Amino acid sequence: MALFEIPDxxxxxxxxxxxxxxxxxxxxNWITEKERNQLIQMIGVESRHVAExxxxxxxxCFQAAEQLLESLAWERGEIxxxxxxxxxxxxxxxxxxxxxxxxxxxxxTCMAIDINLGCSGYVYGLSVIGSLMxxxxxxxxxxxxxxxxxxxSCYRDKSTFPLFGDAGTATALELKPGFAPMQFNLQTDGSxxxxxxxxxxxxxxxxxxxxFNIKKYGEGIYRSRLHIALNGIEVFNFSLREVxxxxxxxxxxxxxxxxxxxxxxxxxxxxxxxxxxxxxLKVDPARVPYSLHDYGNTSCSSIPLTxxxxxxxxxxxxxxxxxxxxxxxxxxxxxxLVSTDGxxxxxxxxxxxxxxxSQE
Numbered sequence: 001m002a003l004f005e006i007p008d009x010x011x012x013x014x015x016x017x018x019x020x021x022x023x024x025x026x027x028x029n030w031i032t033e034k035e036r037n038q039l040i041q042m043i044g045v046e047s048r049h050v051a052e053x054x055x056x057x058x059x060x061c062f063q064a065a066e067q068l069l070e071s072l073a074w075e076r077g078e079i080x081x082x083x084x085x086x087x088x089x090x091x092x093x094x095x096x097x098x099x100x101x102x103x104x105x106x107x108x109t110c111m112a113i114d115i116n117l118g119c120s121g122y123v124y125g126l127s128v129i130g131s132l133m134x135x136x137x138x139x140x141x142x143x144x145x146x147x148x149x150x151x152x153s154c155y156r157d158k159s160t161f162p163l164f165g166d167a168g169t170a171t172a173l174e175l176k177p178g179f180a181p182m183q184f185n186l187q188t189d190g191s192x193x194x195x196x197x198x199x200x201x202x203x204x205x206x207x208x209x210x211x212f213n214i215k216k217y218g219e220g221i222y223r224s225r226l227h228i229a230l231n232g233i234e235v236f237n238f239s240l241r242e243v244x245x246x247x248x249x250x251x252x253x254x255x256x257x258x259x260x261x262x263x264x265x266x267x268x269x270x271x272x273x274x275x276x277x278x279x280x281l282k283v284d285p286a287r288v289p290y291s292l293h294d295y296g297n298t299s300c301s302s303i304p305l306t307x308x309x310x311x312x313x314x315x316x317x318x319x320x321x322x323x324x325x326x327x328x329x330x331x332x333x334x335x336x337l338v339s340t341d342g343x344x345x346x347x348x349x350x351x352x353x354x355x356x357x358s359q360e
Contacts, residue, residue: 002334003253006130007181012140012172013344014315015068016308017060018049018165018295020350025162030155031220039162044271048165048296050150052353057088058096060168061144062103063351068170069104071346076105080138082112083129085121085300087329088148089114100144111138118196119267119328120186121145121300123336126171126324127184133175143171147299149228152198156214156222160230163270165296169304172344179339185250186334187242195234196329200225235328239273243327244280250335258283260321261337263311267326268292268302277325300326305348312345 024047025040040046051060061084069076082104084097097112106112111132117124122145129143146168153160200211211225223229243266251258264283266274268291278288289310291302298305303324307315314320319341327333 002184002186003250005181005183005254006127006134008175008177008179009130009133009182010174010176010179011338011340011343012174013068013072014169014171014304014307015064015071015346016167016169016301016305016348017064017067017351018167018348019051019055019060020049020352021052022047022049028162030161031158039158042270042272043163044290044292045163045296046293048150049167049350051148051166055148055351055353056090057086057146057148057166057168058084058090058100058103060166060351061146061170062100062168063349064168065100065104065142065144065170067346067349068172068344071344072172074140074172077107079106079110079140079142081129081132081141082106082110083115083125083141083143084113085115085117085125085143085145086147087116087118087299088151117332118147118299118330119269119302120326120330120332120334122303123184123324123326123334124186124332125300126182126336126338127186129173130182133173137175139175141173143173145169145171145304146301149297149299152226152228154214154223154227157227158220159232160228163297165298167295167298167301167305169301169308171304183250183254183337184334185246185253187246187332189242189331192234192238192331195231195238195331196228198226198228235269236273238331239269239327240276240280242333243277243325246333247281247323247325247335250337254337256337258323261323262287262314262320264288264323264325265303265306265311267328268295268297268306269328270297308345308348312347315340315343315345318342
């Protein structure tokens with residue numbers, strides 16, 4: 001297992017941005033009112049924020065980063081590294097991180113890279129950015145994490161459309177000698193790659209006319225091969241099989257009791273999965289915050305979004321010990337143990353689509 005720790009890295013602040021447009025699952029008329037109510041109760045998603053045409057993940061991350069940099073009063077010339085984590089980048093090429101480097105007016109001495117990850121992306125992103133900072137001595141960095149899952153969700157697919165929300169987040173990190181280490185346990189099982197997949201549009205299956213054909217895959221489940229396909233049973237079984245052992249192994253390896261942590265923040269998969277994991281760990285509900293109700297499953301941005309919307313006050317006021325657990329598409333999953341010491345957490349912002357965000 002990839003069990004390791006990265007010392008001397010401090011989270012200075014976290015911010016989040018969602019599209020202004022909001023959809024209520026009570027208005028999801030593809031299914032009956034009875035089925036809607038049952039679905040809302042099971043997945044825990046009452047409403048979601050979704051991007052307008054032309055609005056991108058990078059737009060949301062840009063606004064989150066601008067807000068955070070202003071709140072921190074950081075000099076942009078001091079930022080040495082930008083890491084962008086998403087599965088909904090602006091273009092196939094070039095990388096979106098390079099575009100964000102320019103939009104944010106970061107110096108040309110800034111290293112910028114993309115990471116193509118979904119649900120586990122925030123935990124993996126922290127490991128990559130922390131490792132680079134620690135080994136190179138880079139002093140300040142930005143981790144921009146977000147996704148627009150609704151772009152590839154079909155309205156006529158009840159297994160995906162009511163679940164996903166769109167969001168972008170920014171996390172500012174700085175090198176601080178002596179700061180408590182971030183402790184990681186990262187895992188992968190590519191044999192389950194097709195549990196959550198968009199079959200066409202990549203190099204393996206190039207887009208064709210057939211890619212756009214809508215087919216029935218079950219009752220109330222219609223989609224094309226350019227839409228996201230989610231095998232709910234497989235994802236549920238994977239989550240219950242792997243997440244709790246990963247958390248327990250992490251705690252045992254680093255000799256830390258579960259009761260030490262103020263909060264456990266899970267990837268917001270859906271309420272049924274997350275509540276089952278919480279009960280398996282025997283953790284009080286007060287220590288497991290949710291953002292699902294108002295924002296849905298926001299893919300790789302769900303953990304930082306939850307931190308901003310649910311824990312903003314306590315994170316800003318006093319030190320916290322956090323256990324962050326992310327799991328899903330890939331299949332990939334991981335845990336990180338993080339300490340904070342009073343960080344900058346601006347209120348979540350909403351972004352209205354503008355003509356400048358329209359497609360070329």
